[in-house]
Each structure stands twice: as structure tokens, then as C-alpha cells.
Amino acid sequence: MNSKIHRGEVTHERLGPERHAFTYPVTFFAFDLDEIDHLPAHSRLFGRNRTTAVLSLRNSDYLKGEDRPIAGQLDNFLPPQEAGERTLLVTSPRYLGYAFNPVNFYLRMQGGTLRAAVAEVNNTFGDRHVYPLTTLAPGPAKNTWTARCPKEFHVSPFNNRVGEYHFTFRVTETELFLGVDLHRDGNCVMKTWIAGRGHTLTNRAILRHAFLHPFDTALNSMPRILWQAAVLHYRKRMKVYRRPRPASSHTLIDRDHPVDSGIVL
DSSP states (O other), X not given: OOXXXXXXXXXXXXXXXXXXXXXXXXXXXXXXXXXXXXXXXXXXXXXXXXXXXXXXXXXXXXXXXOSSOHXXXXXXXXXXXXXXXXXXEEEOOEETTBOOOSEEEEEEEETTEEEEEEEEEEOTTXXXXXXXXXXXXXXXXXXXXXXXXXXXXXXXXXXXXXXXXXXXXXXXXXXXXXXXXXXXXXXXXXXXXXEEEEEEOOHHHHIIIIISSGGGSGGGHHHHHHHHHHIIIIISOOXXXXXXXXXXXXXXXXXXXXXXXXXXX
């Protein structure tokens, strides 16, 4: 099985105008999209599109939120998967029915080579945006690739939509490093990354990493986000930018127009 559970850390480092940094331990998953329908057979802790499973991976939690296979939804943003390729979804599934993933990644692999990627960003306002990255350059180290794209989506209330994202991906059989840096006016103003060592997806691995460390999963993403936002607002007095109306065709879910996004509430 190519799917793995990863144990590692997530880091945010704000370089200006106020310096602020934090690191948390994290448990996340890299699911091979060709395997996800077979996960319940490999682990009784997993459910597919079910509300009763301890861990649940639902089609409607990703991309346009449609109740159809994730791989099929992804074809709107990447070329269809070819023979010899596989696609990894880096995410946290629902844990006891809940999850909030600030960012998910779709990694199109051919052997040990990253061919393309999609970064899927969710903000706390209920919007969702994707950045298709089909032009990748080799990075400075082995098994490393880089990409760039303009920032188009409002995420943090302490940053506007101005700038360019610089992505760094390091993908090996045992480790993942996924970095997203924000550059503005030629300077890096924020560095973020998630990194972890992978373990075979078994009941024992899930019990060891997800259940012994429940607050290292997406279960605790929202409380951590709210706490850090409070620090930036009340202690560091950072300027707050109001949420603008989404203005990109790659914004898949606009909270103000849920019907247009394909979501039925």
C-alpha cells in the first residue's frame, strides 16, 4: 500500500511587519487516490463517505465539494492520471466526524518524480481555493521541486492578497516536506511548512500516532488558528484586512454563493 500516516511538525514563521513564529507537532496522512476506496478493508478504523467511522475520508470535503470521486474532481485541474502515475492526497481525514484542513496537497507522482501538484486552501470564512502547479522546477536538493504562483485568495486577516507564493516540495518514500513561502516586493514575509516521516497505514500505526496524539491531528487546527490570531491581534496589534469577495475562477467555494459552488447546504 502506498498510503501512509506521517508524524512530524507544522511551522509558521512571520518575518514582517511583526515577527511571530510557532511550531506544533502534527499527524497527517498521504492517501494514494487509487487506494482510498479500499482503506476500510485495510483498517477497520476508516470509513469512506460515512458519518459513523472514527476516521472518515469523504469526497464532499475536497475540491468543489461534490459527492463524486476525488480523482474525478481533480481532473478539472490536472491532466488525467496516466499509466505509471499515482496521486497522493496529503490531508487529515475527519476525526470523530470533524476536521479542518487549512491546506491540502495533491501530488502527481511518476515513480519518485513529482510531475505536478495542486494546493487546496481553506480559510476560516468558509471559502476554498486551489492553486494548480503544473510547471515545476528541480530544487537545490535531491527529490526536491519548486513552483511559484501569484497569491489570489484571502487566507489570514493579517495579510492582504498581494504577493507571490513560492512552493517547495520534498517527496521520498519515507518523508514529506511541503513548504509555502509568501514573497512581497522581493522579500519573503512568511515561511510555512509541514514535514513528517511516513509509516505504513495499519491499525497499529493509526492507534499509535493518531489516537495517542489526538490533538496533533486536524482535530485541533481551528483552536490553534484562533489562538494565534488572538496573539497577533491583541498582543502584537497587527493590522486586520477584511475578507474581500473572491475574484478568481480558482476559488471553488464562495461562502456567499454556496449554490454556485456546487455545495448543497
